[in-house]
Amino acid sequence: VMNKIIKEADKFEKNQRTGADQEAQDDADAQQNEAQSPAENQQRGMAQSQQPQQQAPDQQGTDEDGEPPVNNQEGDSKTSVAKRLSSRVGAKLQETRAKLDQKLDEAEQKRLEK
Structure with missing residues (x-):
């Protein structure tokens, strides 16, 4: 089940990068998944919804978390910028x-209850 979720998450991420029509992909996935159990479809949906949406920083100088961009401070070395970015990503x-x-x-609890 984990491998399936990871594979779906990778496929979703790739679709985001290539700018593929997400609705068409969802329709294709829905048809492909009809034969699978509802729990698997539910997990697949959750894995996709957990993918962070990539957003460019807005004009006010904040990123999607409302924090200043990591490279915005003057005089910062590349190392300190990398450390800040790394800790936020982590x-x-x-x-x-x-x-x-x-x-x-x-x-898993729902599956065991059945």
């Missing part, structure tokens, strides 16, 4: 992992 990754683990636990 925190975001931990948060996303925790949410996915929780969703997997919930799905």
Whole structure:
């Protein structure tokens, strides 16, 4: 099940990068998934919804989290910029992992209840 979720997440990420028509992809996925169990479809949907949306920083100088862009401070070395970016990405990754683990636990509980 985890491999399936990872594969779907990769496919979703690739679609985001290539700018493919997401609705057409969703329709194709829905037809392909009709034969699969509802729990698998639910997990697949959750994996896709957990993918962070990439947004360019807006004109006010903040990113999607409302924080100033990491390279905005004058006189910063590339190393300090990289460290700040790395720590923010790491925190975001931990948060996303925790949410996915929780969703997997919930799905496993539902499966065991049946």
